[in-house]
Amino acid sequence: MFSQLKPLPTDPILGLMAAFKADTNDKKIDLGVGVYKDEQGQTPVLKAVKKAEEFRLANETTKSYIGLAGNLEYCQKMEQLLLGDAHPALLADRVRTAQAPGGTGSLRVAAEFIKRCNEQATVWVTTPTWANHISLFEAAGLNVKEYPYYDYDNKGLLFDDMVNTLSQVPAGDVVLLHACCHNPSGMDLNFAQWQKVAEIAKVQGFTVLVDIAYQGFGTSLDEDAAGLRHLASQVDELIICSSCSKNFGLYRERIGACSVISKDQATADIANSVMLSVVRSIYSMPPAHGADIVNTILSSDELTAMWHQELDDMRSRINGLRSLLKDKLNDKCEGMDFSFIERQHGMFSFLGINKEQIERLQKEYSIYIVGSSRVNVAGVSKDNIDYFADAVAAVTK
Ligand code: PMP
Secondary structure (H helix, E strand, O other), X not given: OHHHOOOOOOOHHHHHHHHHHHOOOOOOEEOOOOOOOOOOOOOOOOHHHXXXXXXXXXXXXXXXXXXXXXXXXXXXXXXXXXXXXXXXXXXXXXXXXXXXXXXXXXXXXXXXXXXXXOOOOEEEEEEOOOHHHHHHHHHOOOEEEEEEOEEOOOOEEOHHHHHHHHOOOOOOOEEEEEOOOOOOOOOOOOHHHHHHXXXXXXXXXXXXXXXXXXXXXXXXHHHHOHHHHHHHHHOOOEEEEEEOOOOOOOHHHOOEEEEEEOOOHHHHXXXXXXXXXXXXXXXXXXXXXXXXXXXXXXXXXXXXXXXXXXXXXXXXXXXXXXXXXXXXXXXXXXXOOOOHHHHOOOOEEEOOOOHHHHHHHHHHHOEEOOOOOEEEHHHOOOOOHHHHHHHHHHHHO
């Protein structure tokens, strides 16, 4: 049976990671993979996480299963982190959450849940979007279509075109929005634009899925969720897929959550039973470690304060690098304007250079960027920023 299989190409980002690893140039820079890096190019374990892990090691009493929805205290803490403590949807008991293996796991749960609601549903994603969105929804057997989002020419949003397309999406379909720090463009909706999208969702009756994988990496924990919270206050139904990979630095622990908001408590209970049945048929129960760490941090004022500080530090570093990168590139690359880098949020921006220039960066300078020209701003440091800007200037001359 296996001999019928045809080999598949390596995922471009994973291929890039392997090529970077094999490169012996000590000036090499990896701007491909989407993980936060500090000034030393490391992705360290947060101190708050280490403390929580020490606590867990000392106090864990069993390795028995944790149940389909996972750690219920974690689920509740995540709802509060996402929506704020006193959100009307929480007060009305309309939210149900299942812990999931990473943001990706939560998206797969959401995909199967959508399929149980409407097998014919089309999921609408931004052009462009995180590549895995498309394969993930298609793998679940759903149709995927794109709506205009990033304006490659003007390095902004195609908001009017987005509005036009969304105004034709019917009830029964799902529109996926990135809450903040859009991957791959870094270009986010402002609050007025979120309000407009909420109006369209109400008129059209489609369901919105908000993917929030970078809460706290843009402006602040609250501001990064402001659009999501507004939307949740306006519509009857909403799906939220969240990830703790980036903001808690828990990437390999695979911790996220899928939250479903329904029109009333009774529907929420039914939706919850369906979501848990989906979980049962995919992985039965989620892993315990990551949820326990997040719950321990969010249950302690001291650890929460420590985490807030560490998250602020990561965000400040990214935003500082955005300003510096803009200045250096504008200085060194004559006739080019990189001011968009400072207007965007999170780790990613498109440099807007072509394939040949990207290849030259890799071959001649050992600078690794994915083919779309998306760069992970956190991959730059004060030590290599001049080398990087000089290289970009050289290949774009
Ligand atoms: N959504 C988006 C937009 C992402 O960028 C990512 C991670 N790259 C995820 C979801 C999934 O995150 P996780 O690693 O937690 O599965």
